[in-house]
Amino acid sequence: MINQEKILFQVKDLIKTYGSGDAVVNALRGVTVEIPAKELIVLLGPSGSGKSTLLNILGGLDRATSGSIFFKNKNLSTMSESALTRYRRQNIGFIFQQYNLIPSLTALENVELVTEISDNPMDAKHALELVGLAARMEHFPTQMSGGELQRVAIARAIAKQPSVLFCDEPTGALDSKTGRTILNILQDINQDLGTTIIIVTHAMATGAMADRTIYFSDGNIDQIKVNQHKLTADDIEW
Numbered sequence: 001m002i003n004q005e006k007i008l009f010q011v012k013d014l015i016k017t018y019g020s021g022d023a024v025v026n027a028l029r030g031v032t033v034e035i036p037a038k039e040l041i042v043l044l045g046p047s048g049s050g051k052s053t054l055l056n057i058l059g060g061l062d063r064a065t066s067g068s069i070f071f072k073n074k075n076l077s078t079m080s081e082s083a084l085t086r087y088r089r090q091n092i093g094f095i096f097q098q099y100n101l102i103p104s105l106t107a108l109e110n111v112e113l114v115t116e117i118s119d120n121p122m123d124a125k126h127a128l129e130l131v132g133l134a135a136r137m138e139h140f141p142t143q144m145s146g147g148e149l150q151r152v153a154i155a156r157a158i159a160k161q162p163s164v165l166f167c168d169e170p171t172g173a174l175d176s177k178t179g180r181t182i183l184n185i186l187q188d189i190n191q192d193l194g195t196t197i198i199i200v201t202h203a204m205a206t207g208a209m210a211d212r213t214i215y216f217s218d219g220n221i222d223q224i225k226v227n228q229h230k231l232t233a234d235d236i237e238w
């Protein structure tokens with residue numbers, strides 16, 4: 001059991017169905033889970049098992065077909081569109097396999113795009129320093145490597161000081177050495193800023209650095225493993 005005060009998300013009987021009739025897809029089949037604050041959580045599972053669907057619904061990018069999700073004491077499932085947008089803007093950062101940066105803006109300008117519309121942002125330069133890109137602020141996306149682009153994407157996501165960072169296959173397009181650098185940065189953000197981080201990945205070994213590993217299969221949670229002795233990103237066997 002998780003201490004009630006520590007719970008950030010309370011998810012109950014979450015169902016997500018796409019399409020209808022013969023084309024119906026049951027992406028989530030009644031997910032019930034509690035997600036504690038400040039943990040680093042790794043979500044593993046086969047392709048098509050519903051990992052991205054769950055992340056997108058928790059992050060307010062999509063809505064469930066039925067079931068409830070409480071973020072602290074707010075029920076996301078009954079929120080208006082504008083309240084959901086506000087929730088996402090104030091609380092949630094996203095990182096994807098693709099970096100989704102704006103090519104005509106420098107690294108710094110890409111981050112500033114977010115800090116300019118946030119309630120309580122950190123300085124955009126500081127966000128880039130935290131991901132080790134102090135020397136690349138004036139570079140454009142075409143002038144940076146994949147690992148550097150992902151670091152800009154992380155800086156952009158953390159600059160608004162979200163309480164949760166959702167990472168959907170953040171190392172999926174990177175070689176293993178660069179992937180480890182990215183995991184190291186995510187681990188530092190979790191420890192130093194106290195940001196709750198959920199990482200979806202196909203790299204099973206990543207589970208060893210998590211406080212909690214959630215195993216997904218066929219639209220539901222198969223197993224949750226609490227890790228008493230987590231490893232650092234440097235020590236996981238890739």
Ligand SMILES: Nc1ncnc2c1ncn2[C@@H]1O[C@H](COP(=O)(O)OP(=O)(O)OP(=O)(O)O)[C@@H](O)[C@H]1O
Nearest residue numbers: 018019025026027046047048049050051052053054
């Ligand atoms: N917009 C959509 N319309 C119809 N079906 C969808 C849609 N998005 C996802 N699905 C289906 O829902 C199921 C779960 O998809 P999801 O993307 O959540 O899987 P995943 O676990 O993230 O897979 P992967 O590891 O390949 O990214 C899949 O069968 C997928 O085809």
Ligand SMILES: [Mg+2]
Nearest residue numbers: 051052053168
């Ligand atoms: Mg996915």
